[in-house]
Amino acid sequence: MLIYTVDAWISEGGLPIKVAGDTGNGQVADFAVLAVGESITVQGYEITVTADDGDTHTVQITKLN
Secondary structure (H helix, E strand, C coil), X not given: CECEEECCCCCCCCCCEEECCECCCCCECCXXXXXXXXXXXXXXXXXXXXXXXXXXXXXXXXXCC
């Protein structure tokens, strides 16, 4: 499962979609393709893939303090 963010506030011509771990300089610092049981932290949230049956992907999103 590829993890990415979408910023709806970016105006036309901007780049609203970013792969998780994108450092902004053309490099991706974290591996954003996750398998079941793997997690990544993005913008203060931990995203964990909890299930994947091939057609349905289930994730848990936890806000970190």
